[in-house]
Amino acid sequence: MKSGKSKRIMTQCAKQLICIAMVIIVVLPIILTLFAALKTRGDMIKTSPLLLPALDKITFENFERVLGDKYLLVGFRNTFLIAFISIIFNIMLGSVTAFILERFEFRFKKVVFALFFLGMLIPTFVTEIARFKIIQGIGAYNTLGAPIIIYVASDLMQLYIYRQFISKISVSLDESALLDGCGYFGLFGRIIFPLLAPATATVVIIKAITIINDMYIPYLYMPKNSLRTLTTFLMNFANAQQGSWQRLAAGIIIVMIPTVIIYIFFQKYILEGVSAGAVKE
Numbered sequence: 001m002k003s004g005k006s007k008r009i010m011t012q013c014a015k016q017l018i019c020i021a022m023v024i025i026v027v028l029p030i031i032l033t034l035f036a037a038l039k040t041r042g043d044m045i046k047t048s049p050l051l052l053p054a055l056d057k058i059t060f061e062n063f064e065r066v067l068g069d070k071y072l073l074v075g076f077r078n079t080f081l082i083a084f085i086s087i088i089f090n091i092m093l094g095s096v097t098a099f100i101l102e103r104f105e106f107r108f109k110k111v112v113f114a115l116f117f118l119g120m121l122i123p124t125f126v127t128e129i130a131r132f133k134i135i136q137g138i139g140a141y142n143t144l145g146a147p148i149i150i151y152v153a154s155d156l157m158q159l160y161i162y163r164q165f166i167s168k169i170s171v172s173l174d175e176s177a178l179l180d181g182c183g184y185f186g187l188f189g190r191i192i193f194p195l196l197a198p199a200t201a202t203v204v205i206i207k208a209i210t211i212i213n214d215m216y217i218p219y220l221y222m223p224k225n226s227l228r229t230l231t232t233f234l235m236n237f238a239n240a241q242q243g244s245w246q247r248l249a250a251g252i253i254i255v256m257i258p259t260v261i262i263y264i265f266f267q268k269y270i271l272e273g274v275s276a277g278a279v280k281e
Helices: 002-037 041-046 061-067 070-103 109-121 124-137 145-153 157-166 171-179 184-195 197-213 216-221 230-241 245-269
Strands: none
Touching: 002 245, 041 245, 061 245, 070 109, 070 145, 070 157, 070 184, 070 197, 070 230, 070 245, 124 145, 124 216, 145 197, 145 216, 157 197, 171 184, 197 230, 197 245, 216 230, 230 245
16 A cells, blocks of 8 residues: 555655646746847856846836837738738638538548648648749739648648537537528527637637748748848847847747737636537437
8 A cells, every 4th residue: 555655755856746747848938038029239248047036126128129110010910911811811711611611521531621621731841832833823922822821731730620620519409400490600609709718719729820920931921121021020030139148038028928928818718628518318
């Protein structure tokens, strides 16, 4: 008995240590970046990056310099527009397509689903030349439409998230609604989609973080200064600072704020049950 109890205690301790180690790995870089943002150039050279500057030497000048850059607001505006429009279309198309694939039987259904899956398996760089030619051919290059089209059309992750959630919703809800005279559009809009709130929150979090953190697509498809996003703003800001790490750290902290806010606002929905209150078989 004592041996079994000792093993359980050791297992719990090991789990706690692993969790603490993971928290340190995730949080430590953010803390060090914040410390750097509060230091002067001299303190960056003289003090350890692991130490917060003395209270009388803490400065907010680095944040003021970043906030004073005219392209920061441009980056926030463009990033918000791209993320908002892309996520709306992802939610609409992803949820409806998943509903059709999960609830209806039709010819070549497996082939259609396999083609969606194949689209996720092909690496992006393989189709980059063709994608660039398409975007250029339709006149979307160097416009906000370019990344929106790419984020909506090339990433099908939301389809599988919605399909997994819809598969857990009882079919009895569909049958009851149809018997009461509800059409398929009403069934989806009034019954199915409201039950997909946890799935929608998950899609919003993942998509928003992916779009906000993406540098490659905005840099390649929107080189114009007026179309800078937060990531391309940060890249150009870093190049302009010529090794001013404390200002770059302040820029990173400011650019990181939208992602943190989005996660804090939506994270409570991720673990919620998808069919709370639904009829069970």
